[in-house]
Amino acid sequence: MTSRNFLVVLSLVPLLSTFAHQQPFHSEWLDQPDEYEFKWPIHKVAIIGAGVNGLIAYREFTGAGFEQLRVFERDDVPGGNWHYTEQTPLDAPIPNADASVGDFVPSLPPAEASFPYQENYSEWEPRWREHRGPKPVWESLESNAPAPIQQITEIPWPTGTPWHLPHRTLARYLRAFASFHGANSNDANPDIAYNTRVELVEKRYDEAGQEHGWTVTVKRLERTGPYSSTAIWWTEDFDAVVVATGRYNAPNIPQISGLKEWAEKFPGSVIHSRQYRRPEPFANETVLVVGGATSAVEITREINSKALKVYQSVRAPNPYLPYEAARLQLKRLPANVSVVPEIRHFHSSNSSIEFANGTVILGVTRVIFGTGFRYSFPFLPQFNNLSDSSSPHPIVTNGTHLRSLHEDFLYIEEPTIGLLNMNWGMQSFTYAEYLSLALAKVWSRKAVLPGQATLWRKYEQRVAERGGYGRHLHFLGADRTSAMIRFFVGWLNDAAVKFGGRQIDGQSKDLPEISAAWSRARYAEIVVQANASTLGNDERVASFDWIHGEDW
Ligand SMILES: Cc1cc2nc3c(=O)[nH]c(=O)nc-3n(C[C@H](O)[C@H](O)[C@H](O)COP(=O)(O)OP(=O)(O)OC[C@H]3O[C@@H](n4cnc5c(N)ncnc54)[C@H](O)[C@@H]3O)c2cc1C
Ligand SMILES: NC(=O)c1ccc[n+]([C@@H]2O[C@H](COP(=O)([O-])OP(=O)(O)OC[C@H]3O[C@@H](n4cnc5c(N)ncnc54)[C@H](OP(=O)(O)O)[C@@H]3O)[C@@H](O)[C@H]2O)c1
Numbered sequence: 001m002t003s004r005n006f007l008v009v010l011s012l013v014p015l016l017s018t019f020a021h022q023q024p025f026h027s028e029w030l031d032q033p034d035e036y037e038f039k040w041p042i043h044k045v046a047i048i049g050a051g052v053n054g055l056i057a058y059r060e061f062t063g064a065g066f067e068q069l070r071v072f073e074r075d076d077v078p079g080g081n082w083h084y085t086e087q088t089p090l091d092a093p094i095p096n097a098d099a100s101v102g103d104f105v106p107s108l109p110p111a112e113a114s115f116p117y118q119e120n121y122s123e124w125e126p127r128w129r130e131h132r133g134p135k136p137v138w139e140s141l142e143s144n145a146p147a148p149i150q151q152i153t154e155i156p157w158p159t160g161t162p163w164h165l166p167h168r169t170l171a172r173y174l175r176a177f178a179s180f181h182g183a184n185s186n187d188a189n190p191d192i193a194y195n196t197r198v199e200l201v202e203k204r205y206d207e208a209g210q211e212h213g214w215t216v217t218v219k220r221l222e223r224t225g226p227y228s229s230t231a232i233w234w235t236e237d238f239d240a241v242v243v244a245t246g247r248y249n250a251p252n253i254p255q256i257s258g259l260k261e262w263a264e265k266f267p268g269s270v271i272h273s274r275q276y277r278r279p280e281p282f283a284n285e286t287v288l289v290v291g292g293a294t295s296a297v298e299i300t301r302e303i304n305s306k307a308l309k310v311y312q313s314v315r316a317p318n319p320y321l322p323y324e325a326a327r328l329q330l331k332r333l334p335a336n337v338s339v340v341p342e343i344r345h346f347h348s349s350n351s352s353i354e355f356a357n358g359t360v361i362l363g364v365t366r367v368i369f370g371t372g373f374r375y376s377f378p379f380l381p382q383f384n385n386l387s388d389s390s391s392p393h394p395i396v397t398n399g400t401h402l403r404s405l406h407e408d409f410l411y412i413e414e415p416t417i418g419l420l421n422m423n424w425g426m427q428s429f430t431y432a433e434y435l436s437l438a439l440a441k442v443w444s445r446k447a448v449l450p451g452q453a454t455l456w457r458k459y460e461q462r463v464a465e466r467g468g469y470g471r472h473l474h475f476l477g478a479d480r481t482s483a484m485i486r487f488f489v490g491w492l493n494d495a496a497v498k499f500g501g502r503q504i505d506g507q508s509k510d511l512p513e514i515s516a517a518w519s520r521a522r523y524a525e526i527v528v529q530a531n532a533s534t535l536g537n538d539e540r541v542a543s544f545d546w547i548h549g550e551d552w
Contacts (some may be wrong), residue, residue: 034451040212042239042443043067044238048198051080054244057436059181064440075132078178082171092251092272094263099399100384102250102376106173106199109233116234125227131221136274141167146518150429153367194221198379213239240416240443250376253369258346263349273370279303288368296370297329304334307463320467331523374399398506401473411433412455423474426481434488447495
C-alpha cells in the first residue's frame, strides 16, 4: 500500500472518543490524607486568552457552576496563534528583552489615576499592532499534526478532511468552536472582552487585610477613526486566574557577539521567524537561518527556491531531549542547504559571520532567527524573578522554562493561578481538555489537590527526573504525554465517582497508528532513503515512536 493510500485509510478510523465508563483509579498520592485547603472560596474566574486553550477552558468552566467567568483577549477575534494577518509583529529586541517583559511592556495608567481611566490617541495602526501582538504564522503554513490528532474532541473534523490543515482552516474551526459556545467576537457575550489586554494581575486583600483573590487590570483599545483610537483601563476582582496566553509570544533571539552591531549596521536584515510571512522578499538573497526546529526548517524549505543561497545554523543537540526531538526536523532540509554550527561572532566590519568550528562565511544579506520563543507573562510581575529563594517563588526566570508549577499547570504557592499549554511535545488542542477540566474541578471542589508539601516534593522530583531547569523541563513526548493523560483520567474519573461529574476517556487507541502514518509520510521517505541499507522496517517506524504532538 502506498503511504498516500495508507493515510486515506487511516483518516477513516474512529477518532478520539470523548466519554467512557472507566474504573476509579488511585494514584500514589491520591490516598494521602493531606489535602490543599484554599484560602478563599472560588466563585469568580478570569481566563486570559481566547486561543484554543482559553476557549476550551471557557467551555469547561461554564459547565462547572462558577458564579462569574470572564475571558480577556487582546486580539479582536478568537483563535489565538491561528489568526493569520499580513500585519507582522514588531522587530524583536536585540539582544533579548528581559523575560519579564519579553512579550510586551505592561501599559498602566499613571499611579494617581482612578479607574476607569481613558486616553485618546491620534493614531491607530501602531498602537493596535503593539496591543494585539500579531501572531507568528505565515501565509503558507499548514498544521504539522494530522487533522485527527489536532482537534477538539467535541467537534471532530468531518470524515474526509485532509490531514494537512491550512492555517485558515484551523482559524475557521476555532472561530466555529467559539461561536458554538457563544464566545465569538460577534456574540456580544458579556463574559468575553475582545481587544482587551491583561496588563496586571496582583494579589487582592479584603477589608480585614486578608488575602482574597486577584485584582486584574485590563486595557481595551478601540478604534475611533481612521487614525485615532481610545484606550480604557479598568480593574476586576477574581478568585482564580487561568493563564491561557500560549507559549509563543515572546521571541527568543540568542545573545551572540557582534549581532547588535550587525543589526544596527544593516537595518531590516535581521528578523525573527514570527515576522516571516512569505518567501518573495528573500529572492536572490544569501540567507542565514538560525535554528534546527520547525520554524527554522520550514522557512528554509520555503525560501530555498527563491534565495541565492541558504545556510542553516544548528547547535549541538540538547542532551536532555530525546535525540529525535532535537534533530527530526533537520531531515526535511533541502540537500543544497549548507548546515553550519552555532554562530560565534557577527563581524559587521567586513560583513562576515564566524561559526563555532572556525568556519567563516561572507555575503550573508539576510538573517532569520528561527530560535523559538520564551515564556513571558508581563502581567505577573511579582512572579518574575531569577531566584528560587525569592518570595513568592518565581514562575518566570530567564524565559527558557517555568518554575514552581504542579505538573506544569498549577502554581504551587498559590494554586488559584492555573496555566494551560505550557508543555511542548504534546498536542496542545487535546491536552488542554484534561488541564482545563482539572482546574475546573479543583477550583469547584470536585477534585482534591494534595497539600503543598506533597506538591513541592513531587515538583522537585520531576525537575530532577527531567534534567533540571531549561527548555527540556516542559518537553513531554509520546510516552510522557500518555502517562500524563492516564494520570489526569485516573485522577478526574476517581474524583467524579466521589464528587459527581462525567467520566472522561483517555487517548484514542488509534493515535500511535495515526502518528506513525503521518510521520512516515512527513519524514520517513527521507530517512528511508538515507538508511535503507541499515534499517529494518520496524526500526524505521520505531524511531518515530516519541511523536504525538505538534512538535514533529
Ligand atoms: C508558527 C507556529 C506554528 C504552529 N503550528 C502548530 C501546528 O501545526 N499544530 C499544533 O498543534 N500546534 C501548532 N503550534 C502551537 C500553537 O501554539 C497551538 O496550536 C495553539 O495555538 C496553542 O493554543 P493556546 O490557546 O495555548 O495559545 P494561543 O493560540 O497562542 O492563544 C493565546 C491567546 O492569548 C492572547 N493573549 C496573550 N497575552 C494576552 C494578554 N496579556 N491579555 C489578553 N490576551 C492575551 C493571545 O492574543 C492569543 O489569542 C504552532 C505555533 C507556532 C508559533
Ligand atoms: N505547523 C508548522 O509548520 C509549524 C511551523 C513552525 C513552528 N511550528 C510550531 O511552533 C512551535 C515553535 O517552533 P519554533 O521552531 O519556532 O521554536 P522551537 O521549537 O523552540 O525551536 C527553536 C530552535 O532554535 C534553536 N536554537 C535556540 N538558540 C539557538 C542558537 N543560539 N543557535 C542555534 N539554534 C538555536 C533550538 O535549539 P535547541 O533544541 O538546542 O534549544 C531549536 O532548534 C513548535 O510547537 C512548532 O511545532 C509549527
